[in-house]
Amino acid sequence: MAVLHETAPHSRRILSLWLPRFATERRGIEAQEDRPLALTRAERGRLVLTAVDAKATALGLEPGMALADARAMEPELAVADWSMEEDGTLLRDLARWCVRYTPLVSLDPSSSCLSGTIGGDAGLWLDVTGCAHLFGGEEAMIADLVNRLAGLGLTAHAALAGTPGTAWAISHLAAPAKGWCVVPDGREHAAIRDLPTVALRLPAADVEALERMGLRTAGHLMDLPRGPLTARFGVEPGRRIDQALGRIREPITPLAPPAPHRVRFGLPEPIADRQDLAHGVRRLLARMCTRLEQERAGFRRLRIDFFRADGTTRSLSLSTGRPVRDPDTLFRLIDEKLDHLDPGFGVDVMVLEGEVVETTVTHQRDLAGGMAGATGRDDEAVSTLLDRLTNRLGPTSVHRSLPVESHLPERAEARAPAHRPTHWKTARMPSVPRPIRLLPRPEPVEAIALLPDHPPAKFRWRGVDYRVARAAGPERLAPEWWRPEDSHTRDYFRVEDGEGRRFWLYREGLIERGQAASWMMHGLMA
Amino acid sequence: MNIKYRISPDTPAGPTDMGALRELVRRMERGDGTVPARGLVLGCPALDDALPEGGLALGRVHEVLGPARSDVRDAAAFGFTIALLALLMKARPQEGPVIWCPRSANLLGGTLYIRGLVGLGLDADRLILVETRDEAERVWALEEALSTKGVLAALAELDPVRADRRDNKTNRRLQLAAERSGVTGFLLRPRMTTASGAAARTTTLVESRWQVSAAPSPLGPHDARPVWSVLLERAKRARRLASEPRRIAWDAPHMSFFEVFDRPAAAAQDPLVPETRGDRRYGRVA
CATH class of the missing domain: 3.40.1170.60 (MutS, DNA mismatch repair protein, domain I)
Structure with missing residues (x-):
């Protein structure tokens, strides 16, 4: 027990981190300029x-x-x-990263990016009470923090003390060259008494007034009787002294971790009826969508777990092509899937969880109240349609075609998700017509043709003879030399038979004397 | 209840009035929200003149019958439909996508090749393909697309019409969905054949039905504009229907249909002359 209570039970250990050049150094990472x-x-x-x-x-x-x-x-x-906003966002990210040391991380409100004062510095407080042993002691932890930040290119001054006030004062004004300093518990008074009065986080006007009276250090203020000090300068200097020395408690406000997008609906009795389940889903969605409305976010992927009375779980999941937070739209998508849900003896608890949540871009309304670009609402309807089709038919079933720069026709297009825009207008197109239907793989054809460059006069494909009435070509497509498996040149011809059917076939390879040409059928022309 | 209907004496009675009244009754039957049909001018009098809107009625369902199911070699019906879609996309450049539900299992006839579609003038950036497992899913997907305002057109490749009346019900539902939303629908079906192999007439409820098959092109051997044999088999309120198929060509660069006729035999060229003899440019992008 003695080991556990080595430090006083109420003592806190606060780490103050000061990044004096945060605003410039965070840019320097990208800029790399001299x-x-x-x-x-x-x-x-x-x-x-x-x-x-x-x-x-x-x-x-x-x-x-x-x-x-x-x-x-x-x-x-x-x-x-x-940019205050960008700095603030990055500082919050940094605070979240600091959770590796302690769950209680707070932003220093005097940071430039939060208070709007000039200087470009930023600060954090970490309440590391009881955390240091995980990192091998306080010295090791604070060194680790400063070194990691130095690795990110950030100059960091850190101090660890029993109160936020003292830690702040040391980190801002008295950090040694190595960048960190640990003040043992109970030594706060000695640590800050020689620091200037700024160390007490007093307003600039007060600091100036104190200076004029010859009160230059924190120690001077601490030695003064409290009554006249308060009468002359108000309660602030006294309060700050007490906070720094731990006589009154100064709480830090830890950054709240982002709440998960998760709602739970517990039921007094298990339900198994489809309509009841649908009703439960509606309630979950209504609750979650109200929250998403405030966050201006929407679901990209969500999952509903149905905990059954027999102890097993069934899940439904749903993905959408763009963030959706309209409960009716989401319900329609889920409703179709409910048919396949087996509730067994009943469902006790339903939990809805947003697995991927993204912020939405709200359409700007024009002056007449309509959507800017005139088709905003229609776009939304189309997007909803694509989501419905995808959810029922499978994730890869709804797609667009994407142009690929390849010499080989079968490699010249690829699939892209339906929500992704394609750029056929700027794609390089062949000058010669292409078939509208392409065979999955070229099929051999027996053909009779004049050498070297003539189209076939007759050919036999899938057991049927065709007489060529009209033909154009050849169009030579060179093989892609970096793929060894197809090393043959192809001479493509567009031919039309007596009944007007149009085909796209090719002669493979260059013709050698005394060798039969090999012909392949590859597609159907319009 | 003693209500007397009168036609005021100064209202001239005539066929125009009857037409207008019928249109009115038709609209009343369907309730509110029906978008009156607008015509998409096809640019070819042989086709446009027969159609009541002076062109292909938009916001309705049209059926294009290709060759019999066993004959996958004939891509004419595809070509004609793609040309119709290309024309529609060009006429409505600001509107939404075209949803195409292909028959995935039919690989004997190949798969859609988008570069070919672009070559016919289709705006492939607005084409969305929907793969389905069976006919029921295709009909479902088509109906969903037809009821979505913001979709320009929706197309499904379907089986031949069955003899029972189920298809009629389906078609009626599709037609109603299209009328409410203003989305134009296309059904691409193989022609139904009787036991003897002859084409059988079908009686589904669609705005118009086209029979399209391959036709020998009378154009020069290097003229890549496709030619098809097109018969407008039926159209609602049709002005006059041709009994014989016309030969219609599609001019993709100018985005218009035109009718072609046989050239005098003397002008025919040797079909076996290569187009670009000695053209041995390598590295052309396919």
């Missing part, structure tokens, strides 16, 4: 630097300068727009 980089935004009619990278800092540029001044100092400066 020029110094600065991000700008428009402020009072001029462009102001909001974040600069290490190279720019070395040249004396800093956030808050006007771009014109910065350009004057460094004409080679690379400039990009600062």
Whole structure:
């Protein structure tokens, strides 16, 4: 038991992570440029630097300068727009990645991308209480975190302390060169007392006012009697001191993990009737679709599990070509499948789960209230139709044909999913007509033809004789040399028999003297 | 109830009135929502003149009868239908896709070759193929497509018409679905043959029925425009039906049908002259 309570039972261990150049370094990963980089935004009619990278800092540029001044100092400066949204999204992704250390990860609201202040930095708090031993101790864990971020190209300063306030102060203001620092439990006071007052996360105006009174370090403030301090500066400095020293608890707000798209419908009695099951499915869909409506998302694939009274499970799954969240449309697709569902002695519980959920693009309505592009609603109807056909006939049954650049007719097209647009208009087309029906594999034909280049005068195919009345060709198609299995040149002819049937056949290979030509039937012309 | 129907004296009575009244009654029978037929002009008087809308009625179901089922060598009915679809797609460039439900099992006659279809003028980017396992699924898929506003046309390759009345019911359902949504339907069937092998007349309920078979082309040997023997067997409210098939050619570059006649025999050329003698360009894209 003594081992378990080695640290005080209420002590927390908070890791503060500060990425001082987050906004520029996250771009640097893609940019790979040697020029110094600065991000700008428009402020009072001029462009102001909001974040600069290490190279720019070395040249004396800093956030808050006007771009014109910065350009004057460094004409080679690379400039990009600062996007708070993109930074925020990436920071949230990073926070989710940090869940590898602890489930409780919180965004630092003073991060540039969240508060809108200049600087381009970003911060996270990780509540790692009781997690460090999984990584071989606190030192090992924090080193692992900083090194992994360095591998991503992000400069990271991290500090681990008993309170969020102290960890924040150390990571922002006193990180040693190696990038991390661990403050042992109970040593918060000593760790921050020599840091400037900014370390207490006070508003800039307060920091300035304190400075004017000669209160430069956190230690000065901590030594002051609380009464006059509060009377002069309000409760904020006192509160921050107490938070940093752990006298009052400062909660961090962990990022909520995304809730799974899953709803459950439990039943007091098992049901087996098809209509009842359909009703249950409707209820599940109604609940889930209301949520999807708020999230502006729709199902691409969903599954419903029916837990039967006898302990077994039956499932239905459904895929759609585009995100769908209309309960009626989804129900129609599922309804057909319910016929094949065997409820056994009854179904206790139904669980609907969205396996693939995507955000939808809502059609912009034009001024008259109709869909932009006039056919938005029709497009949706067609999409629904394709989904119904796919769901009943099988996933590969509904398709389009895709042009493939190949010399061989049988390889010149491929199947594509029906929802994917094809580009026949820009495909290279042969100048000579092609058959409208192609035999799956060429069939041998006995033909009589004049050598070397004449079409057959007569031929016999599938046991029937044909006399050629009209013919055109040859069109020579060279084999694809990189495929050794078909190395023969083909000379194609379009021929018409006495009754007007039109065929597409070819002579295989080049004719050698004294050798019979081999003829193949390959398709039917229009 | 004493209601008297009167025709006001200044209404001229005549065949036009009767036609209009019939049309009105027809529409009332079907209830609301029926899209009145519009005609797709085929560009060939031999065909257009017989059709009441001055062309192929859109939003209706048409039947194209090919050769008998045993004869898979004759792709004429396919060619003619593809030409009709190409014309329709060109006339309605902004509208939706064409759904084609081919008979997958019929591999003896080959499979659709899209490059050939494009060669006939079809817009393959708007063509969606639906593979089915049997006739029932094809009819189901066709009906689904016909009831979807936003689809331009739907086609199914079906079996020959059976003698019983089941097909009539099916066709009536398809026709109603097409009328409500305005989607044009095509049924591509083999011609039904009697025991002796002669073509038998069928009596399904469709807007128009065409018999199409291969025809010797009187055009020059290098003229690639296809020629078919086309007989409009029946059409609702037809103006006049020809008793003999016409020879109709399809001019894909100009997207129009035209009627062809035999050339004088003297002008016929030796059919066995190669088209591009000595043309040995390699590496042509097929």
